[in-house]
Amino acid sequence: MTETQAREEICRIGHSLFGRGYVHATAGNISVRLEDGFLITPTDACLGFLDPARLAKLDAQGHQLSGDKASKTIALHTRIYAAARAFDDHTACVIHTHSTHCVALTLRTGDQPQLQSTFPQTHELLPALTPYFVMKVGHVPVIEYHRPGDIQAAEAVAQTITRYGQQGTPIRAVMLARLGPNVWHDTPAAAMATLEELEETARLACMPTTDTHALSASQIQELRQTFGARW
Numbered sequence: 631m632t633e634t635q636a637r638e639e640i641c642r643i644g645h646s647l648f649g650r651g652y653v654h655a656t657a658g659n660i661s662v663r664l665e666d667g668f669l670i671t672p673t674d675a676c677l678g679f680l681d682p683a684r685l686a687k688l689d690a691q692g693h694q695l696s697g698d699k700a701s702k703t704i705a706l707h708t709r710i711y712a713a714a715r716a717f718d719d720h721t722a723c724v725i726h727t728h729s730t731h732c733v734a735l736t737l738r739t740g741d742q743p744q745l746q747s748t749f750p751q752t753h754e755l756l757p758a759l760t761p762y763f764v765m766k767v768g769h770v771p772v773i774e775y776h777r778p779g780d781i782q783a784a785e786a787v788a789q790t791i792t793r794y795g796q797q798g799t800p801i802r803a804v805m806l807a808r809l810g811p812n813v814w815h816d817t818p819a820a821a822m823a824t825l826e827e828l829e830e831t832a833r834l835a836c837m838p839t840t841d842t843h844a845l846s847a848s849q850i851q852e853l854r855q856t857f858g859a860r861w
Contacts (some may be wrong), residue, residue: 631722631817636662636669637817639818644671647727647822648678652829657728658810659701662719662818663711666690670707672698679758702779705811709784713791714814717800721814723821728810731832736807751791754806756831757844758861760807763831764845764853767813767824768860769794775807787812799860803828 631639647653653733658677661670667689674813675698686700692708694700704708714721735755747752755770756763771790776783787804794801797842804823811828815821835842845853 633664634682635683636664636818640669640671640685641680641682643725643818643822644677644680647649647725647825648676652825653677653727654685659703659707659726660706660723660818661701661704661851662722666703668708668711670700670704675701676825686766703744705779705781706784706787709788710791710812710814713788713795714800714802715794716734717795718802718816720816722816724811724812724814724820725818725821725825726806726810727825727829729825729829729832731836732805732811732829733808734836736805750791755811756822756828756835757842758850759834759842759844761845761849761853762827764850764861765857766827766858767803767831769799770803770805770811770828771801772807773806775809778809801860816858 640744643731644660656674656676661668667687669687671677672684672686682697686697687695687703688700689695692704711721753772755772758764773783773786783806790804791801791809792801796849802815803811805811811825813821813824813828815824850861854861
């Protein structure tokens with residue numbers, strides 16, 4: 631993907647997410663990794679009305695070269711790329727939103743057995759509720775609350791990506807408590823599809839009539855063997 635194509639694709643994805651309610655106001659951001667650096671949406675920009683020429687371009691070290699001022703989350707994005715590419719070397723897009731149902735799950739109080747992870751000292755946003763969640767998203771660790779832009783959040787995300795990858799379960803998403811998900815993939819379109827599946831599963835989990843029993847171990851193993859699911 632050329633830089634020009636990446637600029638157009640960021641704007642297309644932003645417009646689509648905004649139009650369907652996955653982002654609102656000036657929440658959320660999108661970045662793409664280029665051969666010579668990064669593109670990222672500007673700070674306080676509405677994703678529904680992006681201008682390709684005004685996207686922030688940064689060099690490989692994260693220093694801004696052109697465009698409007700980069701989103702304050704660039705430190706988080708660059709840490710995600712560095713950590714994720716150790717396990718998925720084609721990772722080239724990160725999307726962050728404040729998706730309603732994902733955030734709602736982190737606001738619940740009391741016992742939340744569905745958040746218990748198979749990884750020690752880690753909570754996850756959702757159990758294995760549907761086959762497509764298992765196949766297309768996988769484990770989604772929850773990162774404890776930090777203020778927006780806090781470098782400690784970036785460090786916690788990078789450490790979590792590395793821990794899961796080293797234990798043989800590379801991830802494509804994390805959930806920042808009270809803020810929203812970060813997802814990443816090879817292309818903007820693939821990252822958006824991952825986000826859509828994640829938010830849809832969270833929406834199902836939030837429905838009061840939903841029985842949130844997870845898929846059985848044998849059902850999950852069948853998805854691993856048939857589709858290479860990361861679970």
